[in-house]
Amino acid sequence: MPATDLSLLVKAAEQAGDIACRYTGPDAKRWDKPGGAGPVTEADLAVNTMLEDMLQQARPGYGWLSEETEDSDARLTCERVFIIDPIDGTRSFAEGSRTWAHSIAVAEHGEVIAAVIYLPQRELMYTAAKGQGAACNGSPVRISSAAExxxxxxxxxxxxxxxxxxxxxxxxxxxxxxxxxxxxxxxxxxxxxxxxxxxxxxxxxxxxxxxxxxxxxxxxxxxxxxxxxxxxxxxxxxxxxxxxxxxxxxxxxxxxxxxxxxxxxxx
Missing domain, CATH: 3.40.190.80 (D-Maltodextrin-Binding Protein; domain 2)
Known part of the structure; x- marks a missing residue:
């Protein structure tokens, strides 16, 4: 993994948050996807366009898999691939809730090696890189110790x-x-x-x-x-x-x- 992959994902998530927060969820144009696949809004599409342009320009050899991009078998031949949900929790976003996230990851040979989950309206930036631990807003996080x-x-x-x-x-x-x-x-x-x-x-x-x-x-x-x-x-x-x-x-x-x-x- 290039040392800058995680920092690239963080910058991409921050820009995604800036774009999504320009929309007022209930007022954003919304469509229902075919086959009962759920809703999509103009904010999802705007974020996806930005991420696709930014990330693929930065890493032209990486494959691309996103909820809002038509899938292609080309990604299967790539050593590394971006796996993206421009807005996870679109229904929540469209209802005006703050509990939605940008989910951005890089997988290498099927294993995720860099990841960001960003909730801009809750000011929560979760980050992780393989072998480097996980953090929220820069502070390390750890799984619960609950046993029952x-x-x-x-x-x-x-x-x-x-x-x-x-x-x-x-x-x-x-x-x-x-x-x-x-x-x-x-x-x-x-x-x-x-x-x-x-x-x-x-x-x-x-x-x-x-x-x-x-x-x-x-x-x-x-x-x-x-x-x-x-x-x-x-x-x-x-x-x-x-x-x-x-x-x-x-x-x-x-x-x-x-x-x-x-x-x-x-x-």
Missing amino acids: LATTEILAAKPNLLPHHWQGGTPPAFIRSYRPSLAYRLAKVADGRFGAMLTLRPSWEWDIAAGDLLVREAGGIITDRSGSLLRFNNPQPRLNGVVAGNTPLHTELMAALDPAGPGIAGH
Whole structure:
């Protein structure tokens, strides 16, 4: 990884925040993507255009994978690839909430090696580089030390508690919380505010890539719902759910999940 990759991502995130904050979420033009893929706003597209121009000019040999750019097989031949969600939490943005994020990562041979999650309206800049730890606003962050699932706050949407995901049909006891941005959920696990997070539906790489490195560099474990380590820049850029947390909580969650539960193939 070039030594300047992380600093490049930080500069890109700062510029992305400047652009997105020029829009008032509820007043930004909004469209629904085909096939129920969710909303997109003019702010998403403006941020994506800037990021694509800036990052690809700075690293012309890197591949490109973004939620708001038509995908191309060309990225599969690249040693390194940018994995981008211009605005993670678009619904939240469009509703006027401050809880949305720019998620920007570089993956090398399928492993994320530099990452930024930036919430400009909350003034939170999460950063990580392989082997260099994770930080928020320049201060190191560390995964929670909580050891008992039943007394720990876990970030998860309500559908994750449906019985078909769990052995015996009953999810384990924990205190459920929620944040609309997947990237932000992973950042809040990395900084120790929440003990773990899980999303058991197929998940797009651009929602997860930056948070994957943050969690790992903060001392946590992050896998798909089957327990496999996450790999990025796949031909079909979707992951089989995500479970992230410290070792005891991750172990307890994985033991409770039904390995025969629905995954990508059954989605």
